[in-house]
Amino acid sequence: MPNRIPESANMRWKTVREPRLIFEKSSPGQIGANLPKADTPEVDLAATLGDLRDGVEWPEVSELEVMRHFVNLSHINYGIETGFYPLGSCTMKYNPRINEVTAGLSGFRNIHPLMPEDTVQGALEVICGVKEYLMEITGFYEITQQPVAGAHGEMTCLMLIKAFHAANGEGDKRTVVLIPDSAHGTNPASAARCGYDVKSIPTDAEGNTDLVALEAALDDTVAAFMVTNPSTLGLFEPNIERVCELVHAVGGQVFCDGANMNAMVGTTRPGDHGFDCMHLNLHKTFSTPHGGGGPGCGAIGLQEHLAKFMPAPVVTRGEFEVFLDYDRPDSIGRVSSFYGQFLMAVRALTYLMAYGKEGLPNISRYAVLNANYVKARLADVLPAAHDRPCMHECVLTASKYKKLGVRALDISKRLIDHGFHPPTNYFPLIVPEAMMIEPTETESKETLDRFCDAMIAICKEAEEDPDALHNAPATQIVGRLDEARAVKFLDVKYKKESEEPVSV
Amino acid sequence: MNVPADLKYTKSHEWVKIEGDVATIGITDHAQSELGDVVFVDLPEAGRAVALDETFGTVESVKTVSDLYAPLAGEVMEVNGDLATDSELVNSDPYAGGWMVKIKMSDPGQADALMSADAYSASLDD
Numbered sequence: 001m002p003n004r005i006p007e008s009a010n011m012r013w014k015t016v017r018e019p020r021l022i023f024e025k026s027s028p029g030q031i032g033a034n035l036p037k038a039d040t041p042e043v044d045l046a047a048t049l050g051d052l053r054d055g056v057e058w059p060e061v062s063e064l065e066v067m068r069h070f071v072n073l074s075h076i077n078y079g080i081e082t083g084f085y086p087l088g089s090c091t092m093k094y095n096p097r098i099n100e101v102t103a104g105l106s107g108f109r110n111i112h113p114l115m116p117e118d119t120v121q122g123a124l125e126v127i128c129g130v131k132e133y134l135m136e137i138t139g140f141y142e143i144t145q146q147p148v149a150g151a152h153g154e155m156t157c158l159m160l161i162k163a164f165h166a167a168n169g170e171g172d173k174r175t176v177v178l179i180p181d182s183a184h185g186t187n188p189a190s191a192a193r194c195g196y197d198v199k200s201i202p203t204d205a206e207g208n209t210d211l212v213a214l215e216a217a218l219d220d221t222v223a224a225f226m227v228t229n230p231s232t233l234g235l236f237e238p239n240i241e242r243v244c245e246l247v248h249a250v251g252g253q254v255f256c257d258g259a260n261m262n263a264m265v266g267t268t269r270p271g272d273h274g275f276d277c278m279h280l281n282l283h284k285t286f287s288t289p290h291g292g293g294g295p296g297c298g299a300i301g302l303q304e305h306l307a308k309f310m311p312a313p314v315v316t317r318g319e320f321e322v323f324l325d326y327d328r329p330d331s332i333g334r335v336s337s338f339y340g341q342f343l344m345a346v347r348a349l350t351y352l353m354a355y356g357k358e359g360l361p362n363i364s365r366y367a368v369l370n371a372n373y374v375k376a377r378l379a380d381v382l383p384a385a386h387d388r389p390c391m392h393e394c395v396l397t398a399s400k401y402k403k404l405g406v407r408a409l410d411i412s413k414r415l416i417d418h419g420f421h422p423p424t425n426y427f428p429l430i431v432p433e434a435m436m437i438e439p440t441e442t443e444s445k446e447t448l449d450r451f452c453d454a455m456i457a458i459c460k461e462a463e464e465d466p467d468a469l470h471n472a473p474a475t476q477i478v479g480r481l482d483e484a485r486a487v488k489f490l491d492v493k494y495k496k497e498s499e500e501p502v503s504v
Numbered sequence: 505m506n507v508p509a510d511l512k513y514t515k516s517h518e519w520v521k522i523e524g525d526v527a528t529i530g531i532t533d534h535a536q537s538e539l540g541d542v543v544f545v546d547l548p549e550a551g552r553a554v555a556l557d558e559t560f561g562t563v564e565s566v567k568t569v570s571d572l573y574a575p576l577a578g579e580v581m582e583v584n585g586d587l588a589t590d591s592e593l594v595n596s597d598p599y600a601g602g603w604m605v606k607i608k609m610s611d612p613g614q615a616d617a618l619m620s621a622d623a624y625s626a627s628l629d630d
Contacts, residue, residue: 425567426568429568483541484541484565484592487543488544488591
């Protein structure tokens with residue numbers, strides 16, 4: 001029986017009711033290109049090269065059919081420009097269009113990274129401008145924009161820490177990286193990739209780093225502590241200065257995972273908390289495209305004692321011009337080609353200058369306000385995992401619906417029927433039935449209210465008609481997907497119905 | 505939640521069945537329910553020595569990847585090859601068809617430190 005559609009649903013009927021693959025639209029003889037008659041002698045390709053297309057069945061479609069196919073596919077997309085996207089730990093804020101206007105300016109778009117420095121002073125000024133803004137916002141001594149993703153920035157920070165310990169003759173001794181049990185999975189992955197052994201540090205009942213466990217784990221084998229602040233629980237670590245002191249006391253370094261920087265912009269500075277280095281996601285916090293629209297920029301900030309190891313070249317402001325400093329004998333070397341993703345610097349600078357020094361604190365203030373508003377409005381139906389003010393995101397638990405057979409995933413899938421992207425589910429791992437909601441500062445109270453109304457309606461439905469949630473989504477071109485089957489029998493190649501599907 | 509009385513349990517949600525000096529190990533009904541549909545189980549080779557609390561494998565579900573911790577020290581005698589193709593056995597039959605490894609215990613006394621079914625059930629209610 002088809003699911004009934006929620007009355008309050010913000011329904012958007014899809015243009016594409018029954019999507020077909022372009023192969024299924026193929027009709028023999030249809031052609032999408034009109035080639036002019038050749039004025040040179042014709043060569044029999046099959047005779048010279050063999051039949052390259054043997055066994056390959058291309059769809060035969062007209063240009064118009066191709067156009068309709070892909071435009072219709074684009075209508076099935078969901079993004080920040082179609083609706084609210086409260087995916088936790090992802091900072092899906094709106095990226096203003098003016099970013100695209102500046103990134104599209106010919107002077108930025110049509111230059112080459114090998115042009116002489118004195119011919120691209122404007123571009124170097126942009127990179128240097130972003131660097132100076134970020135130094136002031138984070139309180140760090142230096143910034144590099146070379147890493148092209150958040151995890152890439154994490155790994156680069158660990159490489160700097162490794163180089164630092166090696167230069168002090170402690171490279172062989174310091175083999176352990178400590179990571180809280182609430183961390184993003186990329187933290188242990190980056191540490192392992194850099195050759196470190198990972199030890200997990202528990203979180204205490206208030207949601208903070210367990211200081212007793214941390215002290216017990218600290219000794220002179222510790223290379224670094226990787227801590228996310230605010231944590232993935234959406235909570236500011238009140239003992240952060242103490243944490244940094246403890247790690248420094250045994251000679252370790254402290255890395256800040258900056259995924260949650262949106263909670264701090266213009267309000268407080270990680271460089272002042274005692275961190276030795278951190279990564280930033282320009283594609284989250286500083287409004288460059290995110291998620292399929294990339295490329296990303298995982299800029300990193302670092303203190304003076306790590307500066308000589310940073311990736312070369314370092315974009316440096318001289319007396320009369322900005323130049324690329326390659327004279328860095330202790331550098332870990334490049335971590336990406338040229339200077340990172342240059343056009344992301346153009347977008348980030350546009351964003352930073354549009355806000356200006358006076359406006360930037362409003363980013364974190366409204367991000368924190370919005371998350372606390374959602375947390376308060378949903379408190380009765382989905383209580384917070386920790387009952388204290390949250391930062392830019394709130395982590396709620398749906399565990400009370402488990403006895404009704406309703407899981408966090410079911411609530412999220414039903415949310416799709418109300419026209420919203422689901423929040424992050426089942427992360428952080430230490431919260432049962434976690435739903436992690438990050439509204440960002442760019443959403444209005446009206447949007448947050450519509451979202452909260454939908455969540456409250458779904459939780460009511462969970463008690464009255466749990467199957468409606470189990471069968472959700474009901475309004476999309478496909479229903480509930482079998483995620484296990486999709487992982488185990490990944491099927492990405494078109495085969496005619498008569499043939500067996502290909503699994504890999 | 506199904507917690508068979510004749511098995512021993514760990515805080516990290518493994519179950520252990522002791523027969524002589526051989527321990528059969530899997531994950532509990534509660535663990536499979538929390539993980540969701542299991543899509544991949546990574547198990548050690550037979551013959552590998554494992555220490556107490558050492559990570560001996562991983563379980564990947566649609567939600568997350570979890571480590572498996574050795575509740576006892578010893579040598580891996582046999583692993584459940586069926587899980588390579590039928591990982592859903594961990595969900596559908598966690599205490600029988602979904603078993604993971606058999607370990608020949610090097611210190612059977614370690615089994616005394618494991619939880620009883622009653623103690624494990626009580627820990628789930630907390």
